[in-house]
Every structure is written in structure tokens, then in C-alpha cells.
Amino acid sequence: MATPMVAGAAVAAAALAGRYGLVAWQAFKARPRMPRMRKFYEGGFQGSMTRREAALILGVRESVVAEKVKEAHRRVMVANHPDAGGSHYLASKINEAKDMMLGKSNNTGSAF
Numbered sequence: 329m330a331t332p333m334v335a336g337a338a339v340a341a342a343a344l345a346g347r348y349g350l351v352a353w354q355a356f357k358a359r360p361r362m363p364r365m366r367k368f369y370e371g372g373f374q375g376s377m378t379r380r381e382a383a384l385i386l387g388v389r390e391s392v393v394a395e396k397v398k399e400a401h402r403r404v405m406v407a408n409h410p411d412a413g414g415s416h417y418l419a420s421k422i423n424e425a426k427d428m429m430l431g432k433s434n435n436t437g438s439a440f
Contacts, residue, residue, distance in 0.1 A: 373421060382425035394430055401426040 374381055383390045386400040404422050408414035 377421075377424050377428050379428060382428035385422060385425040386429065388429070392429070397426060397429045 379390055386397065386404055388396055388400045401422065408418045408422060410416050410419050
């Protein structure tokens with residue numbers, strides 16, 4: 329006699345779990361799409377390069393050793409090199425940022 333009660337409870341639990349799963353799936357599909365990559369600085373360039381802006385471009389802290397600056401420069405330049413479809417303007421800004429972080433900048437600005 330208890331078997332039909334257990335079977336009924338199991339069917340009800342399965343139905344509730346299925347309903348919960350469908351509602352969760354609909355909510356998952358309806359959410360706005362977010363990019364899965366890292367969020368980068370979304371601003372324009374300043375008139376003259378500052379150390380803060382150079383650090384933002386390279387993705388490093390303002391007080392970082394020269395080796396880390398060179399690694400970051402290489403990584404960003406590979407992604408934005410003009411020979412690989414990147415922009416000449418961005419490449420010049422990346423180089424200017426590296427020079428600023430390494431202390432080689434004479435603050436003349438980029439060629440563009």
C-alpha cells in the first residue's frame with residue numbers, strides 16, 4: 329500500500345525538478361551576453377602620454393620592473409602589430425607607452 333504513495337511522491341518530485349530546470353534554462357537563455365575576455369580600458373588617448381596612461385595601455389602597474397614592461401609590451405604588440413592586421417596608430421602608442429614606462433620618453437608625443 330505504501331508503494332503507490334512512494335511512486336506518486338517520486339513522480340511529483342521529478343515534475344517539480346523538471347519545471348525548475350526549465351525555468352532556470354529560460355532565465356539562462358534570456359540573460360544578456362557578456363564577453364568572456366578581460367575588460368580593457370575604454371577611453372581615448374590623452375594629448376601627451378602620462379605614466380598612468382602608459383600603464384593602462386600595457387596592462388601593468390605604474391611601479392613595475394623593466395622586465396615586466398618588456399613582457400607586457402611584447403604581448404600587447406603581438407596582438408596589435410601592423411603586419412598582423414593591427415593599426416599603425418595603436419602600435420605607435422604602445423611603443424610610446426613602453427618608452428614612457430622605461431623612462432626613455434622625451435614627451436614629444438606620437439607621430440600621429
